[in-house]
Amino acid sequence: MGETGEIDIAAAQQAMKGKHYLYECNDENACLIDLDEEPPRNMREEALTVAIQVGKLFNAQFVDEVQVMRKTVVDGSNTTGFQRTSLVAMNGTIESKHGPITIPTVILEEDSGRIIKDENERTMFRLDRLGIPLLEISTGPDIHSPDECAEVAEKIGRILRSCNVKRGLGTIRQDVNVSIEGGTRVEIKGAQDLALLPKLVELEALRQENLLEIKKELEKRGVKSIMTQIQDLSSTLSRSQSNVISGALNNKGAVLGIRVQNCKGLIGKEVQPKRRLGTELSDRAKTAASVKGLFHSDELPNYGITDGEIAAITKKLECAPQDAFILVADTKEKSELALRAAIQRLNDAIKGVPKEVRRANEDGTTTFLRMMPGAARLYPETDVLPIRLTKKRIDAIALPELLDHKITRYEKLGLGKDLAELAANSEHASLFETFVKKFNKLKTAYIAEILLTTEKNIRRQFNIAITPNAEDFETLLTALSEEKISKESVLDILKEKKPVKEILGKYALLSDRELELEVKKIVDANKGMPINGRIGKAMQQLRGKASGQKIVELIKKNS
Amino acid sequence: MKPGDRVKLTTSEGTFEGTLLPRPALLSSDITVLKLKTGYNIGIESKKIEKRTVLQEYQTPVPVRAKIVHDPALPTVAILSTGGTIASRVDYRTGGVYADYSAEDFVMMCPELSKIANIKAVKVMSMMSEDAVAADWQKMAEAILESLKTADGVVITHGTDTMHFTSSVLSFLLENLTKPVIITGAQRSIDRGSSDAFMNLMCSIKAAASWDGACVTICMHGTISDDYCTLLRGTKVRKMHTSRRDAFRAINDEPLARVYANGRIEITNQEYPKRHEGKTSLRELDNRVGIITTYPDIEPAIFEEHAKRAKGLIIVATGLGNLPLHNKKTVKQALQKISKKIPLFICSQTLYGRVNPSVYANLRELSIEIGATYLSDMLPETAYAKLMVALTCKNTKEFMKTNIAGEFTTRELDDAFLR
Numbered sequence: 001m002g003e004t005g006e007i008d009i010a011a012a013q014q015a016m017k018g019k020h021y022l023y024e025c026n027d028e029n030a031c032l033i034d035l036d037e038e039p040p041r042n043m044r045e046e047a048l049t050v051a052i053q054v055g056k057l058f059n060a061q062f063v064d065e066v067q068v069m070r071k072t073v074v075d076g077s078n079t080t081g082f083q084r085t086s087l088v089a090m091n092g093t094i095e096s097k098h099g100p101i102t103i104p105t106v107i108l109e110e111d112s113g114r115i116i117k118d119e120n121e122r123t124m125f126r127l128d129r130l131g132i133p134l135l136e137i138s139t140g141p142d143i144h145s146p147d148e149c150a151e152v153a154e155k156i157g158r159i160l161r162s163c164n165v166k167r168g169l170g171t172i173r174q175d176v177n178v179s180i181e182g183g184t185r186v187e188i189k190g191a192q193d194l195a196l197l198p199k200l201v202e203l204e205a206l207r208q209e210n211l212l213e214i215k216k217e218l219e220k221r222g223v224k225s226i227m228t229q230i231q232d233l234s235s236t237l238s239r240s241q242s243n244v245i246s247g248a249l250n251n252k253g254a255v256l257g258i259r260v261q262n263c264k265g266l267i268g269k270e271v272q273p274k275r276r277l278g279t280e281l282s283d284r285a286k287t288a289a290s291v292k293g294l295f296h297s298d299e300l301p302n303y304g305i306t307d308g309e310i311a312a313i314t315k316k317l318e319c320a321p322q323d324a325f326i327l328v329a330d331t332k333e334k335s336e337l338a339l340r341a342a343i344q345r346l347n348d349a350i351k352g353v354p355k356e357v358r359r360a361n362e363d364g365t366t367t368f369l370r371m372m373p374g375a376a377r378l379y380p381e382t383d384v385l386p387i388r389l390t391k392k393r394i395d396a397i398a399l400p401e402l403l404d405h406k407i408t409r410y411e412k413l414g415l416g417k418d419l420a421e422l423a424a425n426s427e428h429a430s431l432f433e434t435f436v437k438k439f440n441k442l443k444t445a446y447i448a449e450i451l452l453t454t455e456k457n458i459r460r461q462f463n464i465a466i467t468p469n470a471e472d473f474e475t476l477l478t479a480l481s482e483e484k485i486s487k488e489s490v491l492d493i494l495k496e497k498k499p500v501k502e503i504l505g506k507y508a509l510l511s512d513r514e515l516e517l518e519v520k521k522i523v524d525a526n527k528g529m530p531i532n533g534r535i536g537k538a539m540q541q542l543r544g545k546a547s548g549q550k551i552v553e554l555i556k557k558n559s
Numbered sequence: 560m561k562p563g564d565r566v567k568l569t570t571s572e573g574t575f576e577g578t579l580l581p582r583p584a585l586l587s588s589d590i591t592v593l594k595l596k597t598g599y600n601i602g603i604e605s606k607k608i609e610k611r612t613v614l615q616e617y618q619t620p621v622p623v624r625a626k627i628v629h630d631p632a633l634p635t636v637a638i639l640s641t642g643g644t645i646a647s648r649v650d651y652r653t654g655g656v657y658a659d660y661s662a663e664d665f666v667m668m669c670p671e672l673s674k675i676a677n678i679k680a681v682k683v684m685s686m687m688s689e690d691a692v693a694a695d696w697q698k699m700a701e702a703i704l705e706s707l708k709t710a711d712g713v714v715i716t717h718g719t720d721t722m723h724f725t726s727s728v729l730s731f732l733l734e735n736l737t738k739p740v741i742i743t744g745a746q747r748s749i750d751r752g753s754s755d756a757f758m759n760l761m762c763s764i765k766a767a768a769s770w771d772g773a774c775v776t777i778c779m780h781g782t783i784s785d786d787y788c789t790l791l792r793g794t795k796v797r798k799m800h801t802s803r804r805d806a807f808r809a810i811n812d813e814p815l816a817r818v819y820a821n822g823r824i825e826i827t828n829q830e831y832p833k834r835h836e837g838k839t840s841l842r843e844l845d846n847r848v849g850i851i852t853t854y855p856d857i858e859p860a861i862f863e864e865h866a867k868r869a870k871g872l873i874i875v876a877t878g879l880g881n882l883p884l885h886n887k888k889t890v891k892q893a894l895q896k897i898s899k900k901i902p903l904f905i906c907s908q909t910l911y912g913r914v915n916p917s918v919y920a921n922l923r924e925l926s927i928e929i930g931a932t933y934l935s936d937m938l939p940e941t942a943y944a945k946l947m948v949a950l951t952c953k954n955t956k957e958f959m960k961t962n963i964a965g966e967f968t969t970r971e972l973d974d975a976f977l978r
Contacts, residue, residue, distance in 0.1 A: 036753050037783055037803045061572055065590045065602020074752045081752020087599040091573065105597070378598030379750070386586065386602055 021076035024116060025127040034127045036079040039383045043068065043086070043108070047133030048387065050163045051088045051108040052397050054135060057159050058092030058103045062394055066108075066387040072377040075370065076123050077112035078130070084381050085109035085136075088389075094139075094159075096152050102140030109134050121290050135160070141179075146198030149176065153194055162400045167427045176200055176360075183208035184353040189369060191360040199364035203272050207366070208353045210271040215352045221262045221322075226346040228258045230339050233327065236312050242304030244292065248329035256328055256335040259317040260346060263324040268298025272365040277349065281326065281342040283368035288341030289334040295327040414444040423448050431470055439481045447477065450490065458495045472500040484508055489544040510545045518542060519554040531559050563617025568593065569610040570603060576614070629677050634768040636676040636714055637706035641699065642686040643718025645745035645756045668749060669757050675822065676768040679710060688718025688725070688744075693846035693947060696725060700732040700841055703740055707839060712739045712767030716760070719744040719798060719806070722777055726793030727944035730775040730964035734840045736832070740775045741767045742793070746804045755780050755804045762788035762818035770824055772815065772831045774964065780804040781817060789814040792831065794941045794966035797910065810910055811936040811968055813975055831965070845950040850875060850943050852908065853882055859893035866897040871946045871955060873904050874931070875939045880905040880914030881921050894929050902956055903931040904946065906939040911976055932956055937966050 025034060032038035048066070055062060070082035077083075085107055092103035111134040113125035137156055143149050153174050160172060170192055178201055179185040186208070191200055233255045237245050245255055260267070267278045278296045285294050297319075301307050317325050326342055328335040348354035355372035401409075403424055410420035413436060423432050428451045435447050451473060458464050468476075476493065479485045485493070489507040496503055510518060522538045529537070538551050560566060562581035567574060568591065577593040580600060590602040640646055646664075666678050683702045684695060699715065706713050717725055726742050733740065743763040745756035763778040775793035783804050795812035813828040849865040852875040865872055876882050884891040894903065905925065907914050913936035916926035925931050934942050942959075945966060949958040 032803070035783060036747065039802060063601040064604040064607070065592075067592065067600035067602055069598070069600060070751070071598075072752070079753055081754075085599075087595070087597075087601055090601075105599075107599070374598070378600075380600060386590075388587075388590075388602075 020122040022122055022124040023079060023113065023127055024124060030127040030130070034079065034130050040084065040381075042384055043387060044133055046164070047108060048088070049397055050133075050165060051106060051135055052389070052394055053163050053400055054137065054159065055089030055092065055106045056394070056397070056399055057162070057402075058089070058094055058106065058137075060089035060092030060103060060106055062089045062389050063087060064389060066389060068381040068384045068386065069378045070381045071109075072373075072379075073112065077115070077125055079113070079127070083109055083112055084384070085378075094152065094155060096143075096148060096155065098144070098148055099142075101142045101152050103137060104140050105136070105138045107136040107138075109136060132166075135165070141177075146201040149201050150194055150197045153197055157194070158403045161425060162403045162406070164400070167425070176204070178204040178208070180205050180208045180212075182212050182352065184355050185372070186353065186355070187357045187372060188360050188366050189357060196360065196362075196364055200360055200366070203364045204358075204366065207271045207275075210269065211277075211349065211353045214266055214269060214271075214277060214349055217266060218263075218350050223262050223350060225350060226260060226263075226343055228260060228343065230256050230258055230336055231317060232332075233257045233313060233316060236316050237309060240305065240309055242329075244295075244303065245305070245327075245329045248331075248335075251331075253330050254332040254335055256332070256339055257313060257317055258326050258339055258343065259319050260324040260326060261320075262322050263346070264322050265298060265324075266349075267296045267324050267326070273363070275365050280368060281345050284341040284345040285328060285338035287368060287370070289328075289330070289337035291328055291330045291334050291338040294338060294342060297324045297326075410448075415448055416445070419445060419448050419452070422452050426452055428452065431473065435473070435477055439477050441481045442477065450477065454491065454494055458491060461491070462495050464495050464497065466494055466497055468494055468500070475500040475504060479504055486544055486547055488548075492544060507544055509547075510542070515542070515546050515550065516554055516558075518545075519551065520558055523555065523558045531555065534559065560611055560613055561617065564613050565615040565617075566593070567610075567612040567614055568603060568608050569612075570607040571609065572607065575601070575603065628673070630673075633674075634676050634711040635679060635709060636712050636764050636767045637679045637681060637710040638714045638716060638764075639681050639683045639699065639702050639706065640716045641684050641688075641695075641718075643688050643716065643744050644748050645716045645718075645743065645759070646685070669760055671761060672764055675761065675764050676711075678764070679706070681706065683715075686718070688721040691721055691725065693728075693844050696728040696732065697844055699725070700729055703729070703733065704839060704841060707738055710738075710767075712741065712770070714760070714763045714767045715740065715742045717742050717744045719746060719779075723793075723796050723798055723807070723938075724940050724944060726775050726777050726796060727938075727941040727966075728844070728947065730793040730966070731945050731948040732842050732844065733775065734842050735837055736773050736775070736839050737835055737837050739767055739770050739772050739834070740793075741770075741778045741790070742775065743778045743788075746780075746802060746806060755785075758785050758820050759788055761820060765822050766790055766816070766818050766824065770816065770818075771833055773834045774832050776815060777807055778818060779807040781814070785820065787817040787819045787825075789827075790816040790818060792965050794945075794964045795938065795968075797938060797940065808978065809975070810938055811912070811971060811975055812965075813972070842948050843951040844947045845870060846947055847871075847950065848873065848943055848946045850939060852939075853877065855883055856886075857883065857888070857890065859889050862890070862893050862897055866901060869901060870950050871902045871904070872897070873906060873939060873942045873946060875908050876905050876914070877908055879918055879922060880907055880916065880925070880933055881919070882925060884921055884924055891924070891929070894925075894931070898930045902959075903929070904942055904959060905931050905933045906937055906942050908939075910938060912936065912971070932959060934959065935967050936971065941966050 033040055066086045066088055068084055068086045071085045073083050074081060087105055088108050089106040090104060093100045094103060111129050111132040113127050113130045115123060116126045117124040139152060143152055157172050174191045174197060176188045176191060176197060177185050186204060188200055188204060191197060234249060237255050238249065240246055248255060268276050270276050278299060282293045285291055295303065300310055313325060319325055328338040357369045357372055358366035359369045360366055406424040407420045410423050411417060415423060423429060432448060432451055436444050439447060455466055458466050485507045486509055493500060493503060493507055519538060522541060523534060526534050526537055535552055535555050538555055539548060542551055560579060562579055564579050566579045567576050575593055577595040580592040580594055582588060582590065582592055589605050591605045591608060592600055592602050594600050666672055672678055681702060683699055703713050722742055722744055729740060741763040743759045745754055745759060747754045749756045759779055766778055777791045777793060777796050778788050781787045781789040791807055791809045791814050792812055795809055796807055797810050798806050799808045800806035815828045815831050817825045817827060847868060847870040849869040850873045851861060851865055882890060905914050914933045916922050916933040926933060945959060949955045952958040
């Protein structure tokens with residue numbers, strides 16, 4: 001319950017589920033605070049600084065005091081049962097090709113645990129992501145087309161990457177909110193790929209259109225509310241060949257069913273490609289009762305349910321020709337919960353588009369996640385003091401260099417356009433700048449290539465994944481700058497996947513004297529060979545120990 | 560304009576609509592806190608506000624009370640609520656957590672309780688446990704005695720900080736207890752999904768309804784997961800962590816039982832008094848007791864100051880029961896003087912293990928020359944509680960040395976250490 005004592009619909013819906021939550025954690029990134037066994041510390045200063053930078057870049061208006069709130073989240077993704085969140089800035093704007101887009105809120109919160117396994121009655125979360133500062137930036141209802149949506153998302157992404165935020169898949173996530181005329185605002189979570197945004201918007205608009213059509217049809221048929229009684233069909237279907245039904249009955253479960261008046265043909269109506277109203281009923285049933293799904297008459301006969309059985313069900317439920325029916329087979333308790341959830345969703349259909357939070361599927365369609373939460377799920381975090389944001393404090397925070405600016409600057413340092421963009425976007429950007437200053441004997445582009453492309457090259461050429469750290473890069477570049485190793489050795493050194501300073505000795509260049517001795521040995525051992533053959537031999541044996549040019553010169557001199 | 564009103568505030572920067580919230584007295588008063596329509600609270604500098612309009616006045620919500628139906632087939636359990644986190648709500652005046660839940664609210668919050676037992680609810684007091692005084696324990700004991708007339712067991716909801724003091728005091732106050740008295744609480748307030756309150760309460764009610772023991776115990780989480788609660792003897796238990804759910808541990812003792820959320824009770828230690836027919840009566844309390852924790856360079860004056868008010872002293876000594884008797888300070892002389900007037904009792908800071916009056920010369924001086932009484936493996940807080948009761952008995956020292964409520968064990972088993 002929130003401060004006002006109202007029960008939030010989203011919270012109440014989750015509380016019904018009776019699920020078990022398991023948490024996976026390790027000592028490296030989870031402590032008692034993550035396990036909700038110790039009170040939280042204060043908000044991280046650095047995170048607030050980034051939030052303020054972002055707020056400034058959007059020309060937003062800051063609150064005078066940041067109040068940390070608890071947002072009730074009962075899906076288990078937070079060990080506490082809530083997510084800490086605070087509103088930092090309001091009423092910003094960002095320019096798009098089609099005009100200004102408002103940014104109503106910049107919110108700083110903590111990330112939740114991520115789902116590892118979701119079985120019927122237990123969900124497992126990993127806690128490595130829990131508590132990491134997360135910025136939530138919302139846009140106003142000013143985006144009018146799927147393309148514009150992608151443009152704005154990219155623009156916000158570029159602003160974020162100008163600040164000190166994490167990079168990589170999943171670190172910037174887009175929740176899309178879609179509403180069409182007559183529809184409702186629906187929030188879609190989990191779109192990781194910007195390219196998918198236009199399709200998500202398009203398919204959600206389609207879904208809302210179809211739901212509105214269903215609403216119209218229900219009106220036409222005079223359906224004002226779905227009032228129905230749940231009936232036990234276990235004896236009617238006791239000999240069914242359907243795996244789901246026989247499975248449930250063998251497990252001491254039950255098959256329960258309901259008659260849905262005047263809805264024949266509507267439950268099977270497609271609302272998104274390959275997703276029907278029936279799919280939406282099923283999603284709700286799964287979430288509410290942890291069942292595997294439901295059957296509806298518009299999809300039968302199928303799944304082992306025969307015409308004969310349909311006739312028997314129709315008779316038992318007293319269905320008229322224009323009526324539909326729905327079945328759930330599981331334990332009696334769960335089946336009942338599942339049917340109640342389906343009835344609830346059917347009643348929502350009479351009103352049109354329900355207020356939901358949905359999850360993006362890979363094909364651009366969406367699956368029900370939970371009901372849209374309301375304001376009642378927010379109440380103060382009493383363990384953390386509020387934070388004053390004075391004008392002085394905000395003014396003192398410098399703006400980060402914008403990405404476009406950085407790219408131009410890198411080009412001036414001697415990088416080509418592509419490499420400059422790669423460097424500016426990379427999490428090695430600051431390392432790159434340090435190294436450029438430090439190793440002025442090495443070409444800027446060469447430093448950038450080592451930092452940004454060797455990992456990829458080694459993965460492609462040798463199928464080895466390497467993760468060199470800053471110290472490895474620095475050791476490597478120092479050796480190159482002091483001409484202690486040759487450029488040819490760089491890939492060989494890194495692909496060993498060991499700390500560079502430990503293995504560098506193996507790749508040290510030979511001194512001129514040592515090299516001459518080695519070359520003489522090779523010449524002596526291959527007396528009958530033509531000169532090109534000797535050069536080939538020498539190159540093979542002395543690879544990485546001296547520059548190719550030097551080897552050729554010495555072979556010629558000694559032949 | 561008062562907290563709870565829906566208001567419109569106009570500042571030089573814009574207009575804000577929302578619910579006006581109270582400002583905690585401990586925070587600077589130049590900020591006005593507003594709950595926006597989105598649910599977020601924001602702080603606005605009060606001096607920036609140019610205009611304030613009330614849109615809708617606050618109306619106190621009417622609480623819904625649960626109706627409790629009596630089921631003659633079920634045992635009866637009395638819940639006596641005393642306050643603490645288990646009974647806490649967010650206080651919008653202070654921004655902190657305050658104790659307000661009455662026992663009926665528990666039944667409404669956790670309807671499953673009514674399937675385990677018929678619940679009779681009594682609100683004995685509403686305090687944070689650190690504020691408890693001797694009179695509060697007396698009041699609790701009286702309420703228990705009254706409830707036991709009709710109930711099959713009693714559950715006390717209590718703040719966790721001093722829960723083990725209360726469990727000890729009640730163990731000695733209630734003479735010839737015939738039914739279980741289970742004390743429980745919460746390390747996480749009930750407003751959050753992860754609260755331990757629900758399971759602690761369910762397991763406690765289960766134990767009060769059907770456990771066959773007749774003594775005062777603490778029933779709290781046994782692990783940080785919601786696996787089971789442990790039933791811990793009231794005189795052999797201590798809060799051993801500031802914040803973990805499984806903070807309460809048996810010291811120099813094995814937990815008596817595990818109580819699972821599904822109602823199963825697994826006995827893990829057979830040594831406890833069983834339910835029986837008989838008459839429970841009350842002993843009395845005298846709070847003129849002091850506890851002194853010693854340290855190497857302690858001033859003799861500290862003992863002397865305490866002795867001015869106290870009628871008995873618990874000295875929490877080091878190791879086997881040592882005090883610095885032979886440094887340049889005059890602790891020994893001070894104690895010799897004090898012990899002529901009031902009894903001295905020795906426990907150990909190690910908590911685990913027992914004190915011994917004769918292993919070292921120092922210990923012999925303290926026990927033989929000064930006449931201090933060594934309290935074996937009794938915990939300091941238990942000794943403090945017991946001494947309050949002992950002071951009202953005819954022979955204080957004799958009462959202290961007699962095993963009244965399992966506060967002494969005769970043998971320490973290897974696996975009772977640090978669990």
